[in-house]
Amino acid sequence: MTLAAEAARTAAHGFLSPTGVEVAFLLVGLATLGAALLTVTTRQLVHAALWLVVALGGLAVEYLLLTAEFIAWVQVLIYVGSVVVLLLFGLMLTKAPVGRSPDADSGNRPVALAVALAAAAALVWVVVDAFRTTWIDLDGPAQGSTDVMGQILFQHWVLPFEALSVLLLAALVGAIVLSRKKKEDES
Amino acid sequence: MHLAYPAVLAALLFAVGLYGVLARRNAILVLMSVELMLNAVNLNLVAFDVWLRDTLHAGQALTLFTIAIAAAEIGIGLSIVLMVHRNRGTSDIDRLRDTKEQPAAGEQPSAEEKAEAAA
Numbered sequence: 001m002t003l004a005a006e007a008a009r010t011a012a013h014g015f016l017s018p019t020g021v022e023v024a025f026l027l028v029g030l031a032t033l034g035a036a037l038l039t040v041t042t043r044q045l046v047h048a049a050l051w052l053v054v055a056l057g058g059l060a061v062e063y064l065l066l067t068a069e070f071i072a073w074v075q076v077l078i079y080v081g082s083v084v085v086l087l088l089f090g091l092m093l094t095k096a097p098v099g100r101s102p103d104a105d106s107g108n109r110p111v112a113l114a115v116a117l118a119a120a121a122a123l124v125w126v127v128v129d130a131f132r133t134t135w136i137d138l139d140g141p142a143q144g145s146t147d148v149m150g151q152i153l154f155q156h157w158v159l160p161f162e163a164l165s166v167l168l169l170a171a172l173v174g175a176i177v178l179s180r181k182k183k184e185d186e187s
Numbered sequence: 188m189h190l191a192y193p194a195v196l197a198a199l200l201f202a203v204g205l206y207g208v209l210a211r212r213n214a215i216l217v218l219m220s221v222e223l224m225l226n227a228v229n230l231n232l233v234a235f236d237v238w239l240r241d242t243l244h245a246g247q248a249l250t251l252f253t254i255a256i257a258a259a260e261i262g263i264g265l266s267i268v269l270m271v272h273r274n275r276g277t278s279d280i281d282r283l284r285d286t287k288e289q290p291a292a293g294e295q296p297s298a299e300e301k302a303e304a305a306a
Contacts, residue, residue, distance in 0.1 A: 021188050029196040036200055036223050040207030045216065052219050055200075059226050066193065068233045071250050075229075078254050083222060083261050090215045090265040094272045105210050106281050112209030120202030127194040134190040136238045143237050144247050152244045153251070160248075164255050171259030178266040 021138060025065050032058030043104045045096040049087050056080050066136070068144030193234035200227035214268045214278045218261060225257045 018026070035054035042048050056079040063072035142148070153161060200223055207220025229250045236246025272278045 019188065022192060025188060025192050025196075029192065033196065033199055033203070036203045039223065040203055040211065040216075040220055045213060048216055048219060052222065055223065056226060059200075059230060062193065062196070062230060063233055066188075066233055066237050068237065068247055068250075071229075071233055071247055071254075074251060074254055078258055079222070079226070083258060086261055086265055087215060087219060090218075090268060093269055094215065094278045096213070096215070101213075103212055103279070104216065106212040109210045112206050115209060116202045116206035119205055120199055123198035123201065124195055127198055128191050131190040131194055134238070136188045136190055136193075136234065137240075138188055138237070143240065143244070144233070149244065149247060149251075153248055156243050157248045160252060164252055168255060168259055171263055175262045175266040178263070178270055 021065055025062060028058050028061045028065070032062065043100045043102065044098075045091050045101060045104065046088070046098060049084055049091060052087070053080055053084050056084070063144075066144075067138055067142040069142060070144050070146045070149040073146075190234065190238055193230055197227040197230040197234070200224075200230070212279050212281055214271070214280055215265070217280065218264050218268070221264075222257065222261065225253060229253055 032055050035051045035058060039048050039051040039055055042051060056075065060072045060075040060080070063069070063075060204220045204222075204224030204227060207223060208217055211217050211220060232246040232250045232253070236244060236250075239246070268278050271283065275283070277283075
């Protein structure tokens with residue numbers, strides 16, 4: 001892209017005048033990020049799972065803002081509906097303490113903080129530098145409606161879809177085999 | 188919409204998940220952080236798919252596949268954590284040190300016996 005075209009695009013979009021979608025995306029993104037931070041820092045294990053619900057729900061709203069509505073509803077159904085419930089069951093079955101648990105964080109917290117901050121700084125710097133003059137065109141028909149996604153999925157992605165169902169079956173069988181109680185005489 | 192918004196949010200979510208994976212001690216909290224990282228990748232996939240206006244919608248199809256694989260992963264992961272908890276009585280990652288190389292041999296028969304009894 002030439003510099004003149006880049007300047008024209010920047011002028012057309014207005015660098016410092018965000019649109020309504022951008023403002024909504026920013027606000028929901030801040031809420032999502034805050035919920036994610038609370039998920040990884042709270043000392044109450046059940047609260048961590050509930051904050052994860054907020055973070056995943058916020059991400060579903062972000063998908064809606066990106067016009068990917070089918071992904072948004074799948075996110076709500078699978079993540080908020082089943083994954084978090086599975087995690088809560090796991091917390092319950094491992095007899096996690098309900099109240100505050102002082103040993104939720106391990107000893108290598110400073111190292112983890114340093115690694116995460118370095119990763120965040122590097123990724124944000126690269127991403128902002130790379131996509132400084134790139135805009136998503138959200139006009140026109142929704143690109144991720146259920147109609148479009150169904151047609152695409154069952155016309156072009158049938159084989160991966162079927163392979164994925166085999167994988168899910170294998171995971172289901174594996175989970176049953178792993179969690180089955182062994183008979184005493186076997187061991 | 189500026190592409191930097193979803194990209195930066197995905198990068199920050201990934202970093203938060205990375206911190207959780209490294210800093211948490213309970214195995215289930217580590218699994219939650221892994222979910223956060225997977226979701227950051229999903230957001231990137233959707234944003235770039237919408238930006239590129241891909242005719243095959245590869246990004247969104249891949250997002251669906253990632254969500255299904257994440258569901259399978261959480262099922263297997265939780266059953267492994269439950270099995271470890273049943274055999275060891277703990278799900279703290281810091282205490283599962285059986286494969287750690289010992290500085291002086293001969294000091295760990297109890298842990299090995301426990302692992303063999305569990306297997």
